[in-house]
Every structure is written in C-alpha cells, then in structure tokens.
Amino acid sequence: MGGSPPIAPRSTASGDTGTTPLPQAARASVALPGARSELRTFPLRAAGPREGWLRVTASGICGTDVGLFHRGVAAETVLGHHVVGRIAAVGPEAAHRWQVGPGDRVVVEEYLPCGECPRCASGAYRLCPQTDLWGGGRRIGTVPAGEDPALFGGNAEYMFLPENAVLHRLPERLPEELAAWVLPYANAVDWVLRAGRLAAGENVVVLGPGYHGLAVTAAARLGEAGEVVVVGLPRDAERLGMAEALGATAVTAEESGDWGAAVRAALGGASCDLVVDTSGSDPGVVDVAVDLLGHGGRLVLTTPKQPAAVPADSAAMIRRCLTLTAVRGRPPEAIGRAIASLADGTSGLEHVPTVDIPLDEVGDMLTRLAAGAGPSSPHIVVRPDTPHP
Ligand SMILES: [Zn+2]
Ligand SMILES: [Zn+2]
Structure with a gap:
C-alpha cells in the first residue's frame, strides 16, 4: 500500500531487532x-x-x-x-x-x-x-x-x-x-487543500480552535489563504490565542450571540470562500456557515452533528453555487505534504504547546x-x- 514500487529491503532477518533489542x-x-x-x-x-x-x-x-x-x-x-x-x-x-x-x-x-x-x-x-x-x-x-x-x-x-x-x-x-502532528495536520491539509479547494488569497473561516481546528488553521496558512478567522467559545480563550500565534484572527462566539456577524466584521466585508467546521455537535452552525459563504464557497464538515440531520438554506446554496463536503481521515498524498511542511518548519505548529x-x-x-x-x-x-x- 502507498503506491510506490517495492525496492530492496534494508533488513532481511525475521524478527530483526535492529539497534535496540526487542525486550521480552x-x-x-x-x-x-x-x-x-x-x-x-x-x-x-x-x-x-x-x-x-x-x-x-x-x-x-x-x-x-x-x-x-x-x-x-x-x-x-x-x-x-x-x-x-x-x-x-x-x-x-x-x-x-x-x-x-x-x-x-x-x-x-x-x-x-x-x-x-x-x-x-x-x-x-x-x-x-x-x-x-x-x-x-x-x-x-x-x-x-x-x-x-x-x-x-x-x-x-x-x-x-x-x-x-x-x-x-x-x-x-x-x-x-x-x-x-503528522496525522492531524495531514487531515487538515486534505480538508483545506483537496476537499476545500483553497486557492491562494482566499478567506477561510475555521469553526472550533481544538486539535483539528488549529491544524486546519496551519493548513490554511500553508495554502496561502488570505484572511483566516478562527471561531471559538469564551472557554477557548487560550486556544484562540494559539490560533492567533498561527496567524489567524480570533473571534469569540458568545453562546447566545450572532457569531456570523462577528465573523463578517472580522473579515471587514470581504467574502468568505471556505468554512471548515471542526466544532462540536451543534447542528445550528451549518446554516450560519452557509450564510457566510460567498459565491462558489465551500463548507467542509468534519464532525457529526447531534441530531445528525442539519438545517441549511438549499436556495442560498444553489443561488451561490456552494459546495458542501464531508470528510474523514486523509489520503496518503496529504501525509507526504504534511511531513514535508512539518520537517521544513513551515507548519507554524510549534506555536501550539x-x-x-x-x-x-x-x-x-x-x-x-x-x-x-x-x-x-x-x-x-x-x-x-x-x-x-
Ligand atoms: Zn479494502
Ligand atoms: Zn484521532
């Protein structure tokens, strides 16, 4: 698996223990x-x-x-x-x-x-x-x-x-x-660059500053996004600080507030091209995300909602030619790209303790x-x- 042609093995002994002997x-x-x-x-x-x-x-x-x-x-x-x-x-x-x-x-x-x-x-x-x-x-x-x-x-x-x-x-x-970071960052690279089809200069909104939200923020930077806005709850203050260290603008969503308006303000009226949802199970975020997206926008869902059926404005989706994509995991190409970025020091993820x-x-x-x-x-x-x- 992995697609590359087999080459001569570097070891031929069954159970070869290499430099560190296999313990009992x-x-x-x-x-x-x-x-x-x-x-x-x-x-x-x-x-x-x-x-x-x-x-x-x-x-x-x-x-x-x-x-x-x-x-x-x-x-x-x-x-x-x-x-x-x-x-x-x-x-x-x-x-x-x-x-x-x-x-x-x-x-x-x-x-x-x-x-x-x-x-x-x-x-x-x-x-x-x-x-x-x-x-x-x-x-x-x-x-x-x-x-x-x-x-x-x-x-x-x-x-x-x-x-x-x-x-x-x-x-x-x-x-x-x-x-x-290799696997979560590779997930993020796939979700942002392949599934999200991010083009250089496009604006990205990341919902949730958790493990994958921060990795997605880094992947958006790797993809030379324009503005990257990361949305979190008041309890996420320190994680939002980590998102800022990765070059994003942080938006704190009050539980009852209109976080869509706060994101629009952070974008200064510019359009949102890609939303990657790594937030929790609240199905209500989907409709707000759809509302944020400009023409040709993409919404990438990474976390199941509860209940699983999500409300979204289908007329708006058609009118603005939006794409809704659901993802899990990553293909091997994303792993290669993530490893290269981490090894070259271009991920920025050293900013996350x-x-x-x-x-x-x-x-x-x-x-x-x-x-x-x-x-x-x-x-x-x-x-x-x-x-x-
Ligand atoms: Zn199979
Ligand atoms: Zn996992």
Whole structure:
C-alpha cells in the first residue's frame, strides 16, 4: 500500500531487532470497560515474516480516544492511533512491502485495510469498508487486547504492526515535538487543500480552535489563504490565542450571540470562500456557515452533528453555487505534504504547546478530557519512553 514500487529491503532477518533489542515484555496503558484504565505488562513475541514491532516514541491523544474511553470500550483495548516511533523489528516480507528497516522512524496510520477490495486496489484504502469504524471496522487503537499479541495501540512502549498496517517514513530532521502532528495536520491539509479547494488569497473561516481546528488553521496558512478567522467559545480563550500565534484572527462566539456577524466584521466585508467546521455537535452552525459563504464557497464538515440531520438554506446554496463536503481521515498524498511542511518548519505548529504525559498518566488524562477539564493545549502526547519514578 502507498503506491510506490517495492525496492530492496534494508533488513532481511525475521524478527530483526535492529539497534535496540526487542525486550521480552512491554508496558501499556489499557482502557477497560467502564471508563477505567490500568497499566499492564504484556509479553512480546517475535514478528512473523509479514509483521513488525514499533518502539513507540509518541502517541497523540485525540477526541476519538476520549469518546472511546468515556463511552466505555467493549473489551480491554490499548488505545492510541496517532502513532510515531521507530521500527524495532520487522519480518522480511514486511520490510520489503513497507520499505523500512530496524531503527527507521515512521508514522503509522490508524487504518488496517483489507488490501483486496476495489477501494484498496485504487489506493483509496482509507475508504476500505474494513477501516470504517461506524461499520464495526478495525483500526490501530481499537483492536481488543484479547487478540494476540495485545499491543495494537500506541499507548504502549511497543506496538505490534500487523501485516496490513500502513507506514510512512519520517525524516530525521523532523523535530520530535512536531512528529505527533503528522496525522492531524495531514487531515487538515486534505480538508483545506483537496476537499476545500483553497486557492491562494482566499478567506477561510475555521469553526472550533481544538486539535483539528488549529491544524486546519496551519493548513490554511500553508495554502496561502488570505484572511483566516478562527471561531471559538469564551472557554477557548487560550486556544484562540494559539490560533492567533498561527496567524489567524480570533473571534469569540458568545453562546447566545450572532457569531456570523462577528465573523463578517472580522473579515471587514470581504467574502468568505471556505468554512471548515471542526466544532462540536451543534447542528445550528451549518446554516450560519452557509450564510457566510460567498459565491462558489465551500463548507467542509468534519464532525457529526447531534441530531445528525442539519438545517441549511438549499436556495442560498444553489443561488451561490456552494459546495458542501464531508470528510474523514486523509489520503496518503496529504501525509507526504504534511511531513514535508512539518520537517521544513513551515507548519507554524510549534506555536501550539505540547503537553507530554508518561504512560501511567494516560487514564487520568482521558478522564480529565472526558470531564472537559483537560489542559489548555489540545496537543497531548503520550511518551511511553518517559522514565517513570
Ligand atoms: Zn484521532
Ligand atoms: Zn479494502
């Protein structure tokens, strides 16, 4: 997967452990039914010819993890699906297919595609039915720990790489604190540049200054947007400050106020070409967003609304030739672009503070986040290699 032609593998030994020997066992934070978690140690087995092991260096926590934890996993699961690390062991066939060897630095996508359906065959593996969480699909960070060898998520010292894992090499020059941004930033690059069709100089409005909202702000800057306006609630004051550090204009929406008017004022009467909604479940934002868009405008929806059916002025949409696009995840091209931007220092995401936590604080952090009592920065990264007392 990934589309590039196979080259000679850099490692040929099954279970090759590379520079750091694969230990006998590894610690992991395990999410348990009932919104609980526990630190456990699991044995590591040798990688088969088509498998590998990753030594995890960073595992980003996102809203999906908080939802999975808070709703309660059906079975014990090692969460964590924004995973960066180094290849600790790789079987010969896997080394050939992934084009990696021991010690290589990689980001692992959450998708575990079938590799055989028409979508996979065309390279659109993120749309493979097997990766669809809503359809009971399996992904990195959702496979129960009851399955051998248990460690299918990034909140662990070592993560198992099954044969259908999707890996991308990371350059050594990519700073460690930015590496965990690769997947959310790649999402944002796809949502803004491909789905949102942003042209240089166009104005962008971002709804919600969370993890993805800030990544979308950075992607709008990458796409040489004109004005970028980020809308948040009064409780988002610090995150709106981070959006400003990324070059955006911040607008604070009072819960009962007319935030559309505030956005118009921030744009000084200029038209809005693209709205990317990364806000919560309020369906009312859709109609306001439609109202903001000028002729040929695009609205990109990234978060499901509750109720799911959204009101929008269809006459206005037709009159102004608007496009409404819904997205999830990203195609591999966006990952390449995100990695290049992060490594070249053009993302600006170093302005968003990183909150590093060790493995034994994962459960507490997920509990805090579920209660809305998380840290001000949305960029929270599990560092399994942090020494613990
Ligand atoms: Zn995620
Ligand atoms: Zn497939």
